[in-house]
Amino acid sequence: MQGCLYVVATPIGNLGDITLRALEILRHVDLIAAEDTRHSRRLLDHYGITTPLVSLHAYNEQGKAPSLLKELQAGRNVALVADAGTPLISDPGFPLVAAAREADIPVIPIPGPCAAIAALSVAGLPTHRFAFEGFLPRTQSARRAHLRRLKAEPRTMVFYETSHRLKSCLEDLAAVFPPKRRLVIAKELTKLNERLISTSVGEAIELFLSNPEWLKGEFVLLVEGANETESEVLTEQQRHVLELLLEECPVRTAVSLAAKITAAPHKTLYRAALSRQKKIETLS
Numbered sequence: 438m439q440g441c442l443y444v445v446a447t448p449i450g451n452l453g454d455i456t457l458r459a460l461e462i463l464r465h466v467d468l469i470a471a472e473d474t475r476h477s478r479r480l481l482d483h484y485g486i487t488t489p490l491v492s493l494h495a496y497n498e499q500g501k502a503p504s505l506l507k508e509l510q511a512g513r514n515v516a517l518v519a520d521a522g523t524p525l526i527s528d529p530g531f532p533l534v535a536a537a538r539e540a541d542i543p544v545i546p547i548p549g550p551c552a553a554i555a556a557l558s559v560a561g562l563p564t565h566r567f568a569f570e571g572f573l574p575r576t577q578s579a580r581r582a583h584l585r586r587l588k589a590e591p592r593t594m595v596f597y598e599t600s601h602r603l604k605s606c607l608e609d610l611a612a613v614f615p616p617k618r619r620l621v622i623a624k625e626l627t628k629l630n631e632r633l634i635s636t637s638v639g640e641a642i643e644l645f646l647s648n649p650e651w652l653k654g655e656f657v658l659l660v661e662g663a664n665e666t667e668s669e670v671l672t673e674q675q676r677h678v679l680e681l682l683l684e685e686c687p688v689r690t691a692v693s694l695a696a697k698i699t700a701a702p703h704k705t706l707y708r709a710a711l712s713r714q715k716k717i718e719t720l721s
């Protein structure tokens with residue numbers, strides 16, 4: 438008999454945000470794999486749960502996954518928790534879940550809090566489709582390059598950010614996105630200093646500089662997606678693919694292949710191809 442791996446969501450601030458099922462699973466499994474055992478012990482103590490903990494964090498998870506897999510194969514039930522929210526969502530756990538799935542071990546979700554979903558549910562930005570981006574790259578040049586690729590993204594974009602990089606992140610958003618784009622910042626959700634700040638990409642920095650106490654805490658940033666006119670602008674990558682194809686194929690084929698490869702609108706690609714052709718004709 439194999440054990441089960443339970444992927445258990447835990448609170449993102451308010452200790453009351455844990456499901457009855459999560460508590461039952463945490464109480465009855467043989468082992469809890471936790472990102473930070475001291476942090477999770479506080480949650481477990483609060484609910485009188487004494488299940489043994491082992492650490493599974495970003496720096497040891499590749500090495501630890503095989504031994505946890507052995508525990509599961511030996512019939513022990515294991516719960517996976519992160520410091521806050523849903524494991525694997527910008528948190529450790531992927532190697533263990535992938536290995537367990539590969540080994541045909543039942544992997545069972547115990548759903549609950551997730552900062553991105555909580556923020557989306559209250560931001561007032563479109564939610565029927567959204568793009569979860571997690572943390573942006575660490576360096577400014579990589580961050581801006583990444584944001585430039587998202588400039589024409591029509592879905593609401595969701596980013597995670599910590600207090601020490603919030604200001605730079607707001608600066609980078611302002612450098613790349615049009616100033617009028619709506620920006621909602623969900624700060625310290627479910628905690629004492631919870632705040633939902635609705636602003637725009639162009640005004641956010643001023644707002645935070647005049648309220649410096651807002652810069653502390655944990656944040657979810659939600660950026661409104663591009664409108665139809667903005668989506669008609671090709672990203673650098675889409676333009677590059679189109680140009681490469683135009684060098685090899687007739688316009689119609691190049692446009693149709695570029696649309697398939699880059700998911701850019703057919704109409705926008707076609708217009709860009711024609712304007713490129715015109716430029717070439719004028720030059721020759």
Ligand code: SAM
Nearest residue numbers: 449522523526551552597598625626655656657
């Ligand atoms: N797994 C978690 C989840 O399900 O949301 C996310 C973990 S990630 C390491 C931590 C980031 O999530 C923080 O830097 C912040 O961007 C966001 N976050 C977590 N808790 C939050 C809260 N209470 N309020 C706002 N953002 C939060």
